[in-house]
Amino acid sequence: MTTTRTTFSRRGFLGLTAAAASVPLLAACGGGSASQSGGSAGGTIKFWDMPWATPALNEASKKLTEGFSGANSKASYQIIQWNNFYQTFSSAIASKTGPAVSTGGGFQAFQFEQQGQIAYADNLIETLKKNGMYDDFLPGVVEPFKTDKGYVAVPWHLSMRVMWYRKSLFEQAGVDVPKDWATLLEAGKALKKIGAVGFATGAGAGNNIGNQAMIMMMINNGGGVFTKDGELDVLNDRNVEATEFLLELVSNGIIDPAAVSYTSANLDAQWKDKKAAFGAHVSQMDTRVGDTSGDLLVASPIAGPHGDKGGLVFPNNIMMYTNTPSQEASEAFLVYYLGQLKELWKQKLMNALPVFKSIAELPEFASDPNNVKIVKEWQPIAKTLAAQGDKLNANLAVLDGGQALNEFTQTVLTGKTDAKSALQAFESGLKTVLNK
Template sequence: MNASRTTSSFSRRGFLGLAGAAAVLPVLAACAPGGGSGGGTGAPLKFWDMPWGEPGYTVAAKKLVESYVPRSGLPKASYQSIQWNNFSQTFSSAIASKTGPAVSTGGGFQAFQFADQGAIAYADGLIDAMKKSGQLDDFLPGTIESMKTGKGYVAVPWQLDMRVMWYRKSLLEKAGAGVPTDWDSFRETSKALAKIGVFGFGVGAGAGNNFGNHAMVAMMIGNGGGMFDADGKPDLVTDRNIEAMEFVRELVSLGAVDPAAVSYTTDNLTTQWKTNRIGMGWNTAGLPASIGDTGDILVTSPLTGPHGDKATLAFGNNIMMYTNTPSQEASEAFLTWYLKSMKALWDQDVIPALPVLRSIAESENFKKNTQADKIIREWQPVSKTFGATSAALFGALAAVDGGQAITQFSQTMLQGKTDAKTALQTFQSAIEAVVK
């Protein structure tokens, strides 16, 4: 699995095992130490990290952590790379035995789930300190806010995983079509591509492939809708959502969607891009690298919806602190340092994800990747979370993102046989059983 696909596949969904593993955590939370015991004064602060790129990432991240020199009285940090396979159980078991990390990266909803179980040390103190020092101003708009819950900030963001619209320049030229700027022109370009046997809505909803799911959510968000209301309650059957999904059905009828897309795995989707079968489609910011084509695959600007809306779906991957730590002071000191120092990972080109810090996004090295730079400049400011239109995220979103209901909904829409309202009603009933 390549770097881009690793990032896209696991940044949000990799922690979904906790939907089941969390069943043990109510017991664990009762015996977990309170904010800041455990470990002893001589114990190193444990930082657990995930393989966010090719093997070079882990080597560079380990070297970075080993360079940490804490101020007097605080512990050094140790680095451990946790593999994605079964990692939810790895974290859960470690928390149960009080051998887990003090600070870690992980799945996008991980902090929210563990916070619900009492295992997370909230980051409010750290964020207040960064606000006073000016460090908070370095974060891109909306990234810090996405970590806030009713009880406080569960984590601090460090990278972004976004859904954006890509196109293959040579195929649009062959079809005599322009780069779409809104839904109307997207429809016309899709028609032109269909005439040359190319698909204009390249996604998939097969086993392990979430691009179809996220494309549906991105389309709803891009039309001013979303899956939830402002209070975080499921709110799918709205005029804007129905309109967005009827547009998807229209694309299906125009031949913009491969009939086999309902069963596409991520590998199938990658192959379709590589073999020039897809002319446009939703994907991650790392698509060009994942298919080995950085010249002909270009990102559009955000598409304008029929009511003037511009928006897309984004997941904020974060760094979280735990209650089992040598001290909360030690955790906050390390995380403050890490946020200031992690630019080295982008400078070494070992991480495909998008940064949340302006100082990295505006650096000369990052701007060399013109497509990533465009995504940060144009797509990030209009991005919204998986919980839209709610301003806050919550742990139950993991079960929605990784559940069967959203995949079944996406497959239904990609088949184009069921009207949008009926499909949305079915989807709403399914997630109401999860989000209570």
């Protein structure tokens, strides 16, 4: 994993799942038979969590965890830092000193499943169906975690990539907010005349937005890196068309020529300093850059040339492990914890979208019209890195944050290529790692 690519803090939520999910494929680390020792001798469920935002979030999560008392058990809380987190998890799991339940990298559950270390969540899902919580999930958030053998995890929040715009710059340029690719190109040319950036992005150190924008535009055109069956499909016509359009934005100066080197701080500064007019970013970007004046707004999804619409989502999840003092207690804890998640949004500690409709309706969340727009317009059409498919898998860790995607993005942003050549190199890089 390229752990240095992302800072995980409330104001550094940029590549939250993107970097979190960028875990190298796990090396074999022993057998995967179930054990009943994954906690203290007293039957305590060990819950490992990551620093998803400010320390206040972890403090609140710790309090929730320690409030659990079901199934004749209790729970302990431990923060695992993102730096070298893969090694931390794999070493602990190999020595049977790891957690019974954890958050973690976006594709981590699939990777540990290959080791036989994941406890499937099928019984938990049935419990959620019986207690009504399953029906509270937003559409489509659970199914990506289902494999042929069962559910490897359950979602707990969504890291979305959506299009934002600065209203005043569009007014100054005298153009409407884009509705499709044609009007995006038209608006970008007009915005350039007033010194504004019509498609803001960046691919410098620590900035995954450029990578994500590349995939997002492919999805926006009905494309994606994989087929519906999970096979590599980098050179499909829709991806070629999307890459050609991105190169057109570069050649017209609508994408900043320096974007290839822009760090997260550089890109955020463009938005804050009223230089960026339109582009992909995280939810609550306005709060992130410190401008909640109402001038920074979430745009409606734009249509590709064939009418396709789509955004990019990284569904963060909680997983259970076979090494537990009690599977019943692991499941009871997770049911309890999912039921308490609303407290984190009530306290405004989360910068991400909730997975439950009831949390999305809380006044603390729904009072922000940008949040409401993302839930209503973007979440239902968002796809994961598995697009054109919809099932997550361990191979996606190779795509997300991997060198092949980094190089593809940098090649496109410099404009010194044609679409097919860039995509061929991208595919070749992925095949080298995936051995396909």
